[in-house]
Amino acid sequence: xxxxxxxxxxxxxxxxxxxxxxxxxxxxxxxxxxxxxxxxxxxxxxxxxxxxxxxxxxxxxxxxxxxxxxxxxxxxxxxxxxxxxxxxxxxxxxxxxxxxxxxxxxxxxxxxxxxxxxxxxxxxxxxxxxxxxxxxxxxxxxxxxxxxxxxxxxxxxxxxxxxxxxxxxxxxxxxxxxxxxxxxxxxxxxxxxxxxxxxxxxxxxxxxxxxxxxxxxxxxxxxxxxxxxxxxxxxxxxxxxxxxxxxxxxxxxxxxxxxxxxxxxxxxxxxxxxxxxxxxxxxxxxxxxxx
Amino acid sequence: xxxxxxxxxxxxxxxxxxxxxxxxxxxxxxxxxxxxxxxxxxxxxxxxxxxxxxxxxxxxxxxxxxxxxxxxxxxxxxxxxxxxxxxxxxxxxxxxxxxxxxxxxxxxxxxxxxxxxxxxxxxxxxxxxxxxxxxxxxxxxxxxxxxxxxxxxxxxxxxxxxxxxxxxxxxxxxxxxxxxxxxxxxxxxxxxxxxxxxxxx
Numbered sequence: 001x002x003x004x005x006x007x008x009x010x011x012x013x014x015x016x017x018x019x020x021x022x023x024x025x026x027x028x029x030x031x032x033x034x035x036x037x038x039x040x041x042x043x044x045x046x047x048x049x050x051x052x053x054x055x056x057x058x059x060x061x062x063x064x065x066x067x068x069x070x071x072x073x074x075x076x077x078x079x080x081x082x083x084x085x086x087x088x089x090x091x092x093x094x095x096x097x098x099x100x101x102x103x104x105x106x107x108x109x110x111x112x113x114x115x116x117x118x119x120x121x122x123x124x125x126x127x128x129x130x131x132x133x134x135x136x137x138x139x140x141x142x143x144x145x146x147x148x149x150x151x152x153x154x155x156x157x158x159x160x161x162x163x164x165x166x167x168x169x170x171x172x173x174x175x176x177x178x179x180x181x182x183x184x185x186x187x188x189x190x191x192x193x194x195x196x197x198x199x200x201x202x203x204x205x206x207x208x209x210x211x212x213x214x215x216x217x218x219x220x221x222x223x224x225x226x227x228x229x230x231x232x233x234x235x236x237x238x239x240x241x242x243x244x245x246x247x248x249x250x251x252x253x254x255x256x257x258x259x260x261x262x263x264x265x266x267x268x269x270x271x272x273x274x275x276x277x278x279x280x281x282x283x284x285x286x287x288x289x290x291x
Numbered sequence: 292x293x294x295x296x297x298x299x300x301x302x303x304x305x306x307x308x309x310x311x312x313x314x315x316x317x318x319x320x321x322x323x324x325x326x327x328x329x330x331x332x333x334x335x336x337x338x339x340x341x342x343x344x345x346x347x348x349x350x351x352x353x354x355x356x357x358x359x360x361x362x363x364x365x366x367x368x369x370x371x372x373x374x375x376x377x378x379x380x381x382x383x384x385x386x387x388x389x390x391x392x393x394x395x396x397x398x399x400x401x402x403x404x405x406x407x408x409x410x411x412x413x414x415x416x417x418x419x420x421x422x423x424x425x426x427x428x429x430x431x432x433x434x435x436x437x438x439x440x441x442x443x444x445x446x447x448x449x450x451x452x453x454x455x456x457x458x459x460x461x462x463x464x465x466x467x468x469x470x471x472x473x474x475x476x477x478x479x480x481x482x483x484x485x486x487x488x489x490x491x492x
Binding site for chain 2: 027028030031032033050051052053054055057087088090091094095096097102103104105106107114116
């Protein structure tokens with residue numbers, strides 16, 4: 001504990017600095033223009049927002065801390081392998097034109113991966129905010145009671161339809177280059193705002209609600225693997241479908257049709273995978289009944 | 292008398308101990324690369340710099356990334372080459388072949404444009420930035436250029452064919468479809484950084 005008591009204005013955006021805070025990874029202990037902030041912590045890794053090289057370059061540092069419950073030798077090896085696998089997959093995706101964060105640096109022994117910071121909000125946030133506003137509008141128009149499902153047929157739904165198509169397309173491009181994500185959700189897709197004066201990179205637009213604007217950037221490849229198996233791809237889609245249904249129940253109906261059309265456009269072998277997807281839907285994510 | 296031209300930019304990198312400061316200068320149309328190269332070969336301590344052939348470099352970001360990597364390697368005590376400056380040159384390479392890295396990214400007797408970097412580590416060093424500045428002014432026969440992406444581009448110091456070859460970007464077909472030159476450069480820079488980050492991994 002620090003001896004001096006200094007009154008600091010409470011910061012609303014960052015996690016409060018108290019004794020429960022995790023110690024920073026060694027790589028972040030040297031001076032920087034702005035202190036790193038913990039963005040999320042999962043079971044395996046922590047994500048910090050920080051800077052790389054210069055104060056003007058924001059970055060994301062993924063850190064896999066040592067797991068005290070594992071044997072140290074095994075732990076070091078697992079961490080090393082996972083950091084390496086994720087770095088390799090990201091670099092491969094980027095080379096092949098799949099929208100993912102760029103890899104800036106990695107230290108697999110120290111357990112960290114420095115990546116490009118992707119601005120904007122997760123697609124989940126944009127979609128839910130959009131659905132909430134839509135519901136409010138409906139209520140204001142006097143449609144009380146249960147919210148009507150979003151089907152995508154209405155003119156005002158076109159922005160969501162366009163976004164779903166972009167999601168399908170991003171996933172299709174990723175599958176095309178032989179990568180499966182392993183944890184596809186709308187939280188693991190960022191909606192990166194389009195640059196000023198620059199339209200969307202693939203066509204659709206005109207005057208509309210900017211809430212759903214932006215390029216889809218797929219993030220968190222911590223569970224990803226290199227695979228060209230249609231089964232694995234179908235499971236990827238199934239996980240996304242289930243996650244989508246539970247995160248955005250009102251737009252569930254929109255998922256299949258629209259996502260599939262974007263997926264088909266981006267990926268030639270889509271029909272085989274979508275056929276597999278029907279099988280997976282029938283039996284669930286696990287192929288074997290063990291585990 | 293007017294103060295001597297300032298050819299070196301001093302940079303304090305993020306997440307680097309304050310004991311380490313980075314000093315970088317760019318020179319175009321260098322006439323005595325052979326001499327400078329010879330100083331390196333004879334391990335003349337006065338010429339312990341990272342002499343980078345500017346034609347193999349895309350951007351400021353790339354150079355700083357190599358320096359950052361070399362500093363982390365030096366701090367962890369895992370240097371594979373004689374000093375932090377040779378480590379910088381090797382950090383530019385996407386593979387672990389040291390002599391190839393020197394040849395491709397370091398100074399050669401025929402290098403035309405150079406990016407020269409020096410990491411000063413206190414308290415070991417007695418050198419000052421102004422001493423470095425004078426030393427380079429006195430011994431590098433070339434035109435100082437600012438160390439900015441704009442200058443690197445305006446002076447056309449980058450040999451893109453070489454960069455594409457060294458970082459294996461020739462089979463990245465979609466790059467040629469990118470119409471916007473700035474965006475294309477940025478994408479190539481990012482692929483270069485990825486190649487450097489995965490060096491030997």
